[in-house]
Amino acid sequence: xxxxxxxxxxxxxxxxxxxxxxxxxxxxxxxxxxxxxxxxxxxxxxxxxxxxxxxxxxxxxxxxxxxxxxxxxxxxxxxxxxxxxxxxxxxxxxxxxxxxxxxxxxxxxxxxxxxxxxxxxxxxxxxxxxxxxxxxxxxxxxxxxxxxxxxxxxxxxxxxxxxxxxxxxxxxxxxxxxxxxxxxxxxxxxxxxxxxxxxxx
Amino acid sequence: xxxxxxxxxxxxxxxxxxxxxxxxxxxxxxxxxxxxxxxxxxxxxxxxxxxxxxxxxxxxxxxxxxxxxxxxxxxxxxxxxxxxxxxxxxxxxxxxxxxxxxxxxxxxxxxxxxxxxxxxxxxxxxxxxxxxxxxxxxxxxxxxxxxxxxxxxxxxxxxxxxxxxxxxxxxxxxxxxxxxxxxxxxxxxxxxxxxxxxxxx
Numbered sequence: 001x002x003x004x005x006x007x008x009x010x011x012x013x014x015x016x017x018x019x020x021x022x023x024x025x026x027x028x029x030x031x032x033x034x035x036x037x038x039x040x041x042x043x044x045x046x047x048x049x050x051x052x053x054x055x056x057x058x059x060x061x062x063x064x065x066x067x068x069x070x071x072x073x074x075x076x077x078x079x080x081x082x083x084x085x086x087x088x089x090x091x092x093x094x095x096x097x098x099x100x101x102x103x104x105x106x107x108x109x110x111x112x113x114x115x116x117x118x119x120x121x122x123x124x125x126x127x128x129x130x131x132x133x134x135x136x137x138x139x140x141x142x143x144x145x146x147x148x149x150x151x152x153x154x155x156x157x158x159x160x161x162x163x164x165x166x167x168x169x170x171x172x173x174x175x176x177x178x179x180x181x182x183x184x185x186x187x188x189x190x191x192x193x194x195x196x197x198x199x200x201x
Numbered sequence: 202x203x204x205x206x207x208x209x210x211x212x213x214x215x216x217x218x219x220x221x222x223x224x225x226x227x228x229x230x231x232x233x234x235x236x237x238x239x240x241x242x243x244x245x246x247x248x249x250x251x252x253x254x255x256x257x258x259x260x261x262x263x264x265x266x267x268x269x270x271x272x273x274x275x276x277x278x279x280x281x282x283x284x285x286x287x288x289x290x291x292x293x294x295x296x297x298x299x300x301x302x303x304x305x306x307x308x309x310x311x312x313x314x315x316x317x318x319x320x321x322x323x324x325x326x327x328x329x330x331x332x333x334x335x336x337x338x339x340x341x342x343x344x345x346x347x348x349x350x351x352x353x354x355x356x357x358x359x360x361x362x363x364x365x366x367x368x369x370x371x372x373x374x375x376x377x378x379x380x381x382x383x384x385x386x387x388x389x390x391x392x393x394x395x396x397x398x399x400x401x402x
Contacts, residue, residue, distance in 0.1 A: 048259055058249055058375065060373045060374075060375045061375050061376075063373065064373065064375070064386055064388055067385075067386070068387070068388070068392075071385075071395070075395075172261045172264065172265065173261075174259065174261040174262050174265070175262075184268075184272075185265055185268070186269070187265055187269070188391075190389075190391045191269075194272070194276075
């Protein structure tokens with residue numbers, strides 16, 4: 001029996017960008033089913049006593065992260081533009097609306113393409129992906145019908161994202177991307193292949 | 202011109218174990234020269250406001266680290282025994298004497314083998330590698346002459362380890378293992394191959 005892999009990602013996370021762009025091809029190669037689960041890292045960071053990304057809390061770690069993602073994006077043939085320190089865009093981006101839209105889209109046919117659109121907009125094109133106008137455009141270009149902001153912000157859908165984030169916390173997830181396969185937890189884009197391979201054991 | 206790779210490692214670090222065991226074969230495959238530099242992570246952790254390993258400070262991260270190293274050791278064919286939670290051994294180990302001995306050995310012919318011996322003793326055999334008697338045995342079995350503790354603890358050699366640790370700090374290193382190639386910094390055993398490949402660019 002091939003186990004499914006649950007793919008946990010956060011829209012503000014740079015390494016999640018690499019995995020979102022790579023996972024479909026790697027999963028297809030292996031015939032592994034992947035369940036996409038956006039969640040919010042904020043509560044995990046708060047549990048660690050941080051009020052923002054560890055890449056902001058620890059500047060040396062942050063500096064090397066940007067360079068490392070740049071090198072790896074090049075290796076994978078992905079566009080990447082690291083924000084200039086003087087860039088007015090916030091890092092980490094406020095990702096809650098993108099995650100709420102993704103939840104809707106992943107139940108329909110346009111979810112994965114919406115996710116890829118958001119990451120490319122953010123990390124290749126330098127767009128502000130907390131902006132509802134931008135997100136509406138990215139959802140439409142992925143194939144969403146109109147009224148997506150209203151559908152994403154119903155009490156039910158907000159509750160669903162909160163629940164999914166609590167599920168991630170309960171699964172001992174503390175960073176993104178993460179992959180769960182049965183009882184196994186893999187953390188980081190550099191464990192993507194290992195997680196998919198584990199499903200085949 | 203092939204750049205040399207500087208390999209920074211800490212004796213208490215689990216991921217450094219994986220790199221210490223793997224780096225010679227990977228470097229040889231590529232014809233890359235590697236300079237081994239043990240250093241102490243303690244000052245880096247202090248700069249982050251931690252008084253011990255982040256794997257102790259953040260228990261979920263720590264729990265997954267042990268399992269991740271276990272999985273990767275299996276993948277690489279390396280023996281690994283993760284300490285039982287009730288294990289009286291300390292993690293992280295007090296690594297200063299091992300690092301001082303390694304500095305002496307790396308100037309002679311037995312340094313690399315001593316390093317490998319210390320990691321295997323610690324992470325495969327569950328030995329206390331802060332113990333001078335254990336370290337003397339591991340040094341001798343690597344080919345060291347007698348009197349190694351005395352030679353490792355001269356004021357000059359202590360100063361040398363302090364300086365090497367300051368050099369790591371100045372090179373923006375914040376974890377182990379790390380690899381520096383020219384101006385590039387790579388962090389983590391999972392970047393070992395990337396660092397060596399970079400030397401060939």
